[in-house]
Amino acid sequence: MSLLFEEIDSQPSPLGEISLRRRRIPALGDRDIYEVKLGEEFLMSSMFVEAEEALSTLGLAAVKGDNLKVVVGGLGLGYTAVAALKDERISELLVVEALDTVIGWHRDELVPLGKILNADPRNRYVHGSFFDLATAPEAGFDPNSAGKKFDAILLDIDHSPTEYLNESNAGFYTTENLARMAEQLKPQGVFAMWSQNLPEERFEALLRTVFETVASHVVSFYNPFLNGESTNSVYVCVKGATIERKK
Template identity: 85%
Template structure:
């Protein structure tokens, strides 16, 4: 009988102790549930992936062209990246994460989606701070091609535009820094971002200072712990011509 709980890995990071755990909950059927914790805080669970996948599907639906270069900010358990790779238009996907530990979980296939990402030649892991790379357009996201421009940038790192995984991330959410990131998008390129909260009008207004159009989507999903519906949101922004 499989173990009901196992800590697969735990390592120190610049943000605190980060751990990967696997558990079984008999009430939820015969499946492994993977979780990531940072210190005492739960960051993500494979039980709730609808909005992470919607970040890719909604963001890429707004793109134009048949050969797409895409950046995903935040690897997590891999659901946003794998959902993006289902779009056959993608020619390359750069997945940026600041923690080598998280990249290692995927490279070593300690998480289920690691095998899918490793097998897809379009996928490439980039170790680095998304926020530092986003605000340095002369070098940019691709360590092999300085100043490269992309068709889409998909961001899932902070809990929301006002609740940060790291307090240092707060400085990214300004007109100046969002505009620096937008320099790395092609004309009509797309920036999409996940949030655990409902759309925030103040953030929508901020995005409109940089992007030609801003659309907020509410993503609903069943939460078995609450025996009801939960919601996240995805902001989809399109750069001007």
């Protein structure tokens, strides 16, 4: 093992081999950088977390009230979930993750934010497909409480609304399935979603078929590899009156 690189874990998954790595880049200072790869594809890095954190801060800023119950879709390296828990209004956070290996990294504290999440009694991991749970409102996200309603759903799984971690996810991005998910939100509840791309007008139009208001935010952050700025996006949608889905 190089002092500058370590593969912490590698496990098979339904999507392919998933691995957790830690590296040092001397030019970037004295810090560990954690990375997750799926096969040969980089899924996430602790080097760039501003937009993942903004998903929580922007999404929750649009939520009114206290005693909030929130769902995070996609655990990743934990940055969205930890940012959400900084909001003292949250009483319950469900983090839905399809890959048990990723949950295990956090439970075993192989990643830095696992310790924070494990120590917070408001946090609970749910092993399951976000997309399956989102489109089954009668059962819903909470395995202990069928049909529970939430104040916010924060989603960071696919690369963008048109670039999918798994092609089977594409079916979620329709009026029908977004409406199924919205049934699990309380009135005036918020759905927010991260994207690696700039806002896409066609997706904004799709969101407006379900949600009363839709706002898109561009999140800029410094990218040392480019010696300049990179951008991601966060969509924030607010539910209006109760949506009645056709049976």
